[in-house]
Amino acid sequence: KDNSKSAKPKKVAVIVSTLNNPWFVFLAQTAAAQAKSLGYETKIFDSQNNTATETDNFENAIAAGYGAILFNPTDANGSVVNVNKAKAAGVAVFCMDREVNSTTGPTSQILSDSYSGCVNLGKYFVKQMHKKGKYVEILGIVADNNTWNRSKGFHSVVDYYPGLQMVAQQSADFDRNKGLEVMESILQAHPDIDGVFCGNDAMAMGAYQALAAAGKANKVKVMGFDGAEDAIQGIKDGKILATAMQFPKVMAQTAANYADEYFKGKRDFPKKIQVGVEMVTGKNVTDYIAYGKKN
Amino acid sequence: MLVADHITKKFPGVIALQDVCMELHPGKVNAILGENGAGKSTLMKILSGVYPEYEGRILLQDTEVNFANPREAQGAGIGIIHQELNLVPHLSITENIFLGREITNRWGMLDGKAMKDRTRALLDKLKLNVSPDTLIFDLKVGQQQVVEIAKALLTDCQVLIMDEPTSAITESEVEVLFGIIKELRDENKVIVYISHKLDELFKIADRYIVLRDGKTIESGEMKDINHDTLIHKMVGREINIIRNKGYEATTEPVLAINNINLKHPENQKRDLLKNVSLHLCPGEVLGIFGLMGAGRTELLETIFGLHRAHTGSINIKQQSTNFRSPGEAMKAGIALVPEDRKKDGLLLNLDVKTNISITTLDNLQSMGLLHDGKEQQLAKKYIDSLKIKTPSANQLTKNLSGGNQQKIVLAKCLATQPIVLMLDEPTRGIDINAKNEIYKLILELAATGMGIIMVSSELPEILAISDRILVMAEGSITAEFKAADASEDNILKAAIPKNL
Amino acid sequence: MTLNRQHFAKFQSLIALVVLCIVLSCLSDKFLTVDNGWNVMRQISVNICIAVGMTLVVLTSGIDLSVGSVLALCGAITAGLMKNGIEVHSSNLYIGFTLLGAILAGLFTGAGVGAFNGFAITRFKVPPFVATLAMLTIARGLTLLWTQGFPISVFGEKFGYIGTGWFLGIPVPVWISAIVVLTAVVITMKTPLGRYIYAIGGNENAAKLSGINVSKVKIIVYSMAGALAAVGGLIVTSRLDSAQPNAGISYELDAIAAVVIGGTSLSGGKGTIWGTVLGAVIIGVLNNGLVLLNVSPFWQQVVKGGVILLAVIIDKANSKSE
């Protein structure tokens, strides 16, 4: 087998869009851990949400002789060149969580579909709000296309219900403190809101704290996205209405395993696997832990 | 030729000029005299386009002109050497001299060689033998002033204004400069010459114009007036120049230094000080004379704890000391009035009060907080005793004229109640009256038992007020005289570097 | 720093602020309410703490770019110690921390990092911009190492009081920032240290020749800036009941903006704490106003930049000090 042939262990790179957000830290570290446990030398590259940095990471990874890349792209289109560059250099790329718009580039893509996840959240939101009321949307980093995938998914449902009126749409940069401050200010303008949809759990927690401080916690329904530890706990405590659980662990491990099989010679990988995004609510929260299912 | 007609210039808080009228004649050296703050520089800055806003008219060859900026003035053929040095520290002499009027070749590229040659020629003409590539940063105040002169001489202008061009240079260079001025005068140029050194004026000037408190007092031919009446017109009252009555040092020396050696900070082969030894008694005024670059400033700075690399011993009241910082030196009772008041002496953007009190804040606080009353008192005390001309203790020091700024530096040194006071060129750019006041002060302080070291490049003042005179050349002491046996020429002889 | 000059600096930025407030209260009736007032005050309290430290640094003609990262680091350290204490597995040693202990640890870290900045700047003559730029990266890295990239959460009521509590009808963070401001005002206006700070910024040579121990003063000043960043870190952490590894990113820019809008000159020696406070208020009011008016996030940045520019221009137009 390949492994035995070369004295040095094959090297697997993990290139992640950012480490400034625990969700991605978890994704990257799980992937790295899995690959290591399979006997590969691994290293995590941080693209700092910057596709140009990502390009540098790819070039450096290729130069450093990595055989496979477990890849979390910064941008569906911008990252294509990078993937192709790797392919040209004979390095297999396995995308995690986020898609790149190329059928040929990546050996396989293990994706979680934020969009459809938010569609479900949207449906649940509508149900919980009884199709009417005022709500606020708190966006992530507005320059990040993930922000918009989530927002679009949500609106693709909610916008069909004229009873539901979005009174404010503001950005809090996926940051908990900003989420808190933005919510505080919004509450001044709209004390009478009934719901808040947040682009991620950190902002949801921040928004909740603002509501709690204003004594509106129990009147206003807060939704997040990610399935972070705080949010799961928050749902248990009835602070958060719901969040969308992605499965970074599953994605990361699958990707790492694929890389292993790839080195062992396998070539026919499914082009795309969708890892379902599950909605976590008060009812099913007990089945979940941070970033995954109990097992 | 050039006429100022009822010029008035106001600054916040001060009226610098009040309808001043004057005529500047071609082919003559027009001297402008006045005390510090009389308005000389302000007037010149107006003539050279630095201050575009003013009341009144300026006529150049009978046509009214109003310069929006220095460039226009230059274009109209008015060149000026400003009182403050205006050079770019990290550019070379050549680069400074040609700044704004570079020579370029046909591709618009700088023609370094041509410029360097012109510069070398100018420097030779001014007898300043340093490479044209030397950075201004590495030049001493005096050398920089020569560069300023060279800069003004580069373009041949109809009017050449010199605002205290000799404040930092010594007799020899002054002679050179005068030679050049005479040439220009014979080419029928208008020369405006501002200086506080009256004897210079009598040497070089043809006409005089006296300003006092921003008003024109009188103008006329230099030959029709004598020294004392001129002073009288400037000051508005009689003053008689102080002389030291002579005094014999008897007591134990308060300061004694032995075999101080100091190498150049960056180039160890160069000695700044070579086994310098001296002693100073309480109540004694020790004058140190030397030509530019003789090492006097380094000597004072070394005593003041600014050059830790020196060898040799410094004893104060028989106790050997080794200051690691000026702070320690000041605690030990030593004070230094630095050579360049703007660069090392003053917080120009802060007010007079703050500048005076900065050295003694510890004595001005109660329970860790500054006591405003005490501070005001301190400031007032020195403003009165040194006759500092300022609207209030809260005036920004940058708005005061040179002489008054110097007094503030003196004040902040005296505030520490030193036992040894070192003055480096204390009367540079200061008018006759202020000078006189400072002499008087020095002698009064000496009388109280303070030991005083005065570095100066002006022989008359050295001779006037020192009890004892040391002469330095090339970093070592070449001669010592009692005031009695000192004379201009035996001092100068000792001051000329041997290997020249 | 005569009083008149101080009032004057105040006066300048006041114009900008008043204009802004009038405009906003015309556009939104929600703006001029007591609640919203407290809101803004609470939200700017962190920036005020940082900006006050920044002012001291800038007055010495320095700058501190590391405050944002230091804020994150100190917040994380306090949180970490409070939650887990220190465990050394090898020699299975465990040190628990009281609330106070953890808080002090955080503050000392801040002061320590600041002192390091000051040391690099004075001892090795590294330009402040570079020294603190390097520290910006280093401190962020240390934060990530300490937290492993995950937020540290849940410390309970007592600690939460710092960020969310009220005292005598005024939010605790506002009290904190008020104390910080008053102390700084006293220091700058009434103590030798303050004088030395202005003197060094005005003319370092002259300061040195006046017997001031320049290095010492600078190190003190940078330590203060670090400690104040740590205070900011405490407030943020306590408000969120969680220490975020990515907290405080680009806070240094807000702080500097506040300082400069407040009329402090970046070349040092000129400026006042009051000015900075007003600068911070202007920025806070602006952020709050833009959200109240639900301005699109895209436009917000344009408007914000524009207003900052405008504020300074007004300021200059009225400033006689030039």
Add this chain to the structure above:
Amino acid sequence: MTLNRQHFAKFQSLIALVVLCIVLSCLSDKFLTVDNGWNVMRQISVNICIAVGMTLVVLTSGIDLSVGSVLALCGAITAGLMKNGIEVHSSNLYIGFTLLGAILAGLFTGAGVGAFNGFAITRFKVPPFVATLAMLTIARGLTLLWTQGFPISVFGEKFGYIGTGWFLGIPVPVWISAIVVLTAVVITMKTPLGRYIYAIGGNENAAKLSGINVSKVKIIVYSMAGALAAVGGLIVTSRLDSAQPNAGISYELDAIAAVVIGGTSLSGGKGTIWGTVLGAVIIGVLNNGLVLLNVSPFWQQVVKGGVILLAVIIDKANSKSE
């Protein structure tokens, strides 16, 4: 700027670089390879373009914090025009853009924004730090408005050549940065403009009194900085075959780091383009090396900051100019 001074500045940062390279090539056999060499060169080309502009600005004792945002804005504008041209629906007007047209539009935008900075700084006496800080926000906002927050992608081979092509065995971006550098060297060393830049930074008052039109020079310099940021934007966009709305964030810091490591004094009047180039190389080599050595991303930040600090300290230690 006599030559000796120039060589000298080079010499200082060279030490730091050489040390770094030796260390790295001892630690990793992958480091000293031709491929990796081109890698580093290609990666730093953008920073070099920006840093050269920054050097000119800093030499006038100014600073330009807006370059990162300007890079994003210009990249986005070129991309947008190339892809969609300009459509005015109301008067259903459509203007298409050739590749060249779009590129020029991008460059002019950059120069324009820069000129605006210069104008605010000279005409309204806004401190450079503030003016460009405001522009940092504004330009970012404009980028978001223009892209609506979405990347603009796919322009095909021709444009891609700028960022990914090779010419005479050397990557095109390297050619571009080389041209930029050489032009800048000539300007600073050989033209009156360059002389004025140094003079203004060294002593603005003296420059004025020497009849130099300071405002004009400054506006030119800031325009250059803007245009060079735009060049960087082109390279980035072309490399990615896509214009990212969040491109260039915090690039200004890398550029400034390069400038200062290169021995240019932030107080202006002292420094060289060559120095900056070496500064950029040091940073590039460092980023590259840390990856080759498989340092954990958290540690990387710590190390990076540390090395920058060290580089400057070494630099100072050898600098005779203090």
